[in-house]
Amino acid sequence: MSFREEHELHKRRFGRNLGLGLVLAGFVALVFGLTVAKVSNDDFMVPTQQQEGK
Amino acid sequence: MSDASLNSASQAASAPSGEAGFGDFFALLKPRVMTLVVFTALVGLLAAPMAVHPVVGLAAILFIAVGGGAAGALNMWWESDIDAVMKRTAKRPIPAGKVSRDEAFAFGITLAVFSVVMLWLATNALAAGILAFTIFFYVVIYTIGLKRWTPQNIVIGGAAGAFPPMIGWAAATGTVSIESVLMFALIFMWTPPHFWALALFMRGDYDTAGVPMLTVTHGRKSTRLHILVYTVLLAVMAVGAAFTGIGGPVYLAVALVFNALFLRDAVAIWRRDETRAEADNYRVEKRAFRLSLWYLFAHFTAILAEAALSGLGLGGWA
Secondary structure, three states: OOOOOOOHHHHHHHHHHHHHHHHHHHHHHHHHHHHHHHHOOOOOOOOOOOOOOO | OOHHHHHHHHHHHOOOOOOOOHHHHHHHOOHHHHHHHHHHHHHHHHHOOOOOOHHHHHHHHHHHHHHHHHHHHHHHHHOHHHHHHOOOOOOOOOOOOOOOHHHHHHHHHHHHHHHHHHHHHHOOHHHHHHHHHHHHHHHHHHHHHHOOOOOOHHHHHHHHHHOHHHHHHHHHHOOOOHHHHHHHHHHHHHHHHHHHHHHHHOOOHHHHHOOOOHHHHOHHHHHHHHHHHHHHHHHHHHHHHHHOOOOOHHHHHHHHHHHHHHHHHHHHHHHOOHHHHHHOOOHHHHHHHHHHHHHHHHHHHHHHHHHHHHHOOOOOOO
16 A cells, blocks of 8 residues: 655644644643642742631 | 725734634734733832732733733724834734734724733732723724824823833722832823823824824924923923932933933924934934933833832932
């Protein structure tokens, strides 16, 4: 079975998908970094559970 | 609006959608304008008296940049008819037929909401609120409202480009203070002479597009006088800022040099007429435009230098 030659359109789509993938990966890394920065802040406090009836 | 612009707009609107490259969408964000947004926001963030965690600072600058880019995309969505008939903007993604108007609108709106929400989560509500207002001001007040009906479009619209250092400052401190208002004022006063110098040598572009720039409505002689008046006001404000919280000896030295150079060019522009300007292909106007870019960069670098020196106990006049 032979593969058809890749069209210019496919290269453009691949470039767009790759770019979007990298942006999303960067965003995930940034949110992770933000979480670590905020949790390790001295002012950070874990919300206390409310007791029933209060 | 001319027939040519209407035709171009309809062509742009019917461009094949869904096949634009990554670079075409990136171009919608106006990357060159974004560099100014990033730089001035960064100075606002770093000049603030409160330390910010590096990751939070990075995230804040990134989301401010994305918000600025979203405003740029929405500006291109609305102005695709003007862009198509202006030589300077004809190759932008929408008039070039690479991105459809609907795609640009969806892209811009999505990024605008995303950037405001993320800046809020990363920093505080005030910074996010100013970013939201900046996008609204640039897209609705300037692009949709003012640009096509008043020659003062650049003066009032310049406020949109002046907000980033204020957002950076608010991201760090959670407040608006006199220092951040001064940084805002510096860009606000700088914008009119910067753009009017451009309008003088991009001769014909704005006329063709029917944008009521000062050069079109009041003539080029009046524009030259306006550049001089605004540059004098800018110089007074910029040098005066040296004696405030963001200033100091380093800033004063930079401000004196660059304002003297900018004033020299503004006077030269005012004294020239069109015949002389055409004869040397707008040499002085082009020089003033290039200088104006260095002018802003130098002033904000000096503000940053003063902030860095004050961290060592050397900044300001104390």
